[in-house]
Amino acid sequence: MQADIERILLDRDTLARRVHDMARQITADLVGPAGHENFREELTLIPILTGSIIFVADLIRHLPLRMRIRLISVTSYPGSATTSQGAALEQSLCSIPSDLTGAHVLVLDDILDSGQTLRLVCDQLRNRHPASLRTCVLLRKDRPQARAFPVDYVGFDIPDDFVVGYGLDFDGYYRNLPDIVTLRPHLLGQAHKG
Numbered sequence: 702m703q704a705d706i707e708r709i710l711l712d713r714d715t716l717a718r719r720v721h722d723m724a725r726q727i728t729a730d731l732v733g734p735a736g737h738e739n740f741r742e743e744l745t746l747i748p749i750l751t752g753s754i755i756f757v758a759d760l761i762r763h764l765p766l767r768m769r770i771r772l773i774s775v776t777s778y779p780g781s782a783t784t785s786q787g788a789a790l791e792q793s794l795c796s797i798p799s800d801l802t803g804a805h806v807l808v809l810d811d812i813l814d815s816g817q818t819l820r821l822v823c824d825q826l827r828n829r830h831p832a833s834l835r836t837c838v839l840l841r842k843d844r845p846q847a848r849a850f851p852v853d854y855v856g857f858d859i860p861d862d863f864v865v866g867y868g869l870d871f872d873g874y875y876r877n878l879p880d881i882v883t884l885r886p887h888l889l890g891q892a893h894k895g
């Protein structure tokens with residue numbers, strides 16, 4: 702696995718520091734200056750599977766708020782594709798919850814690329830009338846579609862390269878790498894945008 706790495710883009714310490722900062726910011730925005738003991742409502746966290754799992758696991762341990770987690774699943778990069786094949790909701794145990802009226806919702810994804818995934822999810826969530834709806838991504842790629850999509854919290858802006866690690870995969874692999882890295886180009890095959 703180590704031999705497949707081309708370069709480390711974001712190492713584990715940089716990720717840990719930024720995730721902690723993001724949690725502070727999210728908490729401050731939800732709770733306001735009065736302190737979290739005054740935030741009587743609860744947060745509904747909606748992580749998009751599977752890429753967000755490590756990010757979310759780290760983030761929530763810095764969020765001192767009453768919360769529940771509702772996992773949802775969206776596919777857009779089937780198999781070894783490295784460009785989006787169109788986002789689709791997976792109808793399963795992890796489908797969009799229907800009972801969100803009045804909830805404070807925070808949607809979390811690993812990376813904002815074309816914006817199709819978040820657009821699909823947010824459109825569905827808005828139909829369920831949450832009290833508030835915020836979006837949070839660890840990474841945002843430097844491409845017009847990604848920048849055009851409004852998100853409330855962005856961990857890092859990165860170049861328009863295909864990255865893996867810290868939850869992100871290529872063909873299901875590399876999620877367990879602790880750093881965010883690029884892979885040696887020959888591994889990505891012809892689908893790679895370069």
Ligand code: IMP
Nearest residue numbers: 752785813814815816817818863864869
């Ligand atoms: P979007 O719908 O094009 O914004 O893509 C978002 C989804 O595509 C993310 O949730 C990721 O699962 C996946 N994705 C986009 N870029 C990458 C990447 O560089 N590495 C791994 N997965 C990616």
Ligand code: MG
Nearest residue numbers: 749750751752
């Ligand atoms: Mg994903």
